[in-house]
Each structure stands twice: as structure tokens, then as C-alpha cells.
Amino acid sequence: MGTTARAWFDALRLRTLPLSLSGVVIASGLAGFYHVFNPLTCTLMLVMAALLQILSNFADEYGDLAHGADNEDRIGPKRGLQRGDITAPQMKGAIIVCAATAVAFAVALLATSFSSDQWAWVVGYLVLMAACVAAAVLYTMGKRPYGYYGLGDLSCFLFFGLVPVVGGFILFAARAGAPAFVPATVAPGFAIGALSAGTLNLNNMRDIETDKAAGKLTLAVKLGPQRALGYHVVLLVVGLCGFLAFSILTGESSVTGYLYLVVYLLFARLMQQIISVGEPTGYDRCMKPWSMAAALLSLAFAFCVALG
DSSP, X not given: OOHHHHHHHHHHOGXXXXXXXXXXXXXXXXXXXXTOOOHHHHHHHHHHHHHHHHHHHHHHHHHHHHTTOSSTTOSSOOOHHHHTSSOHHHHHHHHHHHHHHHHHHHHHHHHTTSOTTOHHHHHHHHHHHHHHHHHHHHTTOSSSOGGGGTOHHHXXXXXXXXXXXXXXXXXXXXXXXXXXXXXXXXXXXXXXXXXXXXXXXXXXXXXXXXXXXXXXXXXXXXXXXXXXXXXXXXXXHHHHHHHHHHHHHTTOOSSGGGGGGGGHHHHHHHHHHHHTOOSTHHHHHHHHHHHHHHHHHHHHHHHHHHHO
């Protein structure tokens, strides 16, 4: 693979996709539980979620370099834009193409989900889609990127948790003929949102010093190392309790419906490793296992609720 091709491949950050797709996976499991699952709806949502994540990755690389967060002191790997293997105009073009493609899939999703007399739902989802694109782009891009003011965790919680899980389930229900908000779906939305914010928090704890120097005031920077670690524990507790809450609220009584709890042991081990980290560089080694564990738990939960 050539240098430029490798730079673009790295910019995709494919390792981020499993976690970004987890909300859709959970929504699909919930759709199975309530008997409204549809394979076309699932496929369109998965593609759209992947495109939004890639859009976010491209925008993050562009914005962090423009604002000075990607510099020689950064602990993580050097990015293609920073090395000069990708030019700024090329990355801008990729951001525009990715955003336009994501919107196209969103329109297809709405067209296959809602009937002509459900225009209010369509308008609401178009607004939501615009918010998703804006959240992906403006995290580090623009004159006042919200990721530089400690709002990245909230965005992660919403757009990796509540939006894909609750919003995704409503799309499944709409495809089945009756769009409806089901309160119990909020619990797993909170769960994956919290675990997703945990991945971002690990990244931000790793980069506390360089982010502070660049003026990137993430929540980890505002809290400081020790309180950021305590916040991480809270995110884990919220995440694990959220999944369990759905099973309890819906009266799940079969053993199969609770088998996903086995994955909790993996998180217990990961939390021990995170607490024992001595230097910020150590958090870098925890990010991939954490995000993969969250994706695995989401998949296990989806199967258990759908088949339990």
C-alpha cells in the first residue's frame, strides 16, 4: 500500500466502527424483542452510522491539526494530514462527500420507514439527521469547536447512545407500521452512550497535557487526572446498570436473556487495568480493549434480548 493510500486508510480509523455501530446493533436487538425487526432498515442504519463515524474521524483530523492539538508532543500516532500525506483541500473534499453520502442514506432510510401521512416524523428525523452531521463535523472544526469546551462527552452520550438506540428503534417500529417511543429503550441507550463516552474519556485522559497546552478544554482537562478517573468509574457503572435495567423493566425471566452479563467480567478486568495506569501513555493501550468490549457487550445484549 502506497504512502497516500495508507494515510487515507489510517484516517478512516476502522477500529472506531464497531463501537459506533453498537447503537444500531442494540436497536436491532430491541426490534427483535418487540417483533418489529426489518433487515433493510437495519442495513441502511448500519451504513449511515458507519458514514457518520468516518465523517467524524475526517473532521477530527482536520480540526485538531488546524487548532494545534495535533503536534509533535501528541502521544497518539501521527496522522496523515499532520505528516503531509493528505492535503487540507483533499480532506475537506472527503468531508463533504462523506456528509452528502450519509444524508443520502438517511433520506433512503426515511423513505422506506415512514408513510406519506407521517410527515411530522419525517421532518423530525431530518432535523435529527442535520444535528448528527453537525455534531460529527463541529466537534473539532470551526471557530468554536464544541469538543474544545468540554462538550464532547455529552455529544458522545447522545449520538452514540440515545439517538441510535431510541431513534433507531422508532424507525424499526415505523417500518412495521406504528412509529412509537418505548420508554424502556432509554435504558440501553443510556448504557451504550455512557460506555462510548468512556472511550472518549480514555482518549482525553491520555491527552490531558497536550490538550491543555493547545487550549482544548476537554472534560478530562477540566476535571484533572484523578477526578477524570473517578468520572470513568461512573460511566462504567451507568453503562452496566443501563443494560441490566432494561431486562428488569421488561420482566425478563429466562437465563438466556441475561447471558450478556458474562461480558461484565471483562469490564471489571479492564477497569482494574485503567485504575493501575501510571502514565498517560498507558491509557492509549486501554482504548481499543474498552471500545471492543463495549461493542461485544452490545452485540451480546442484542442477541440475548432478541432471543431470550
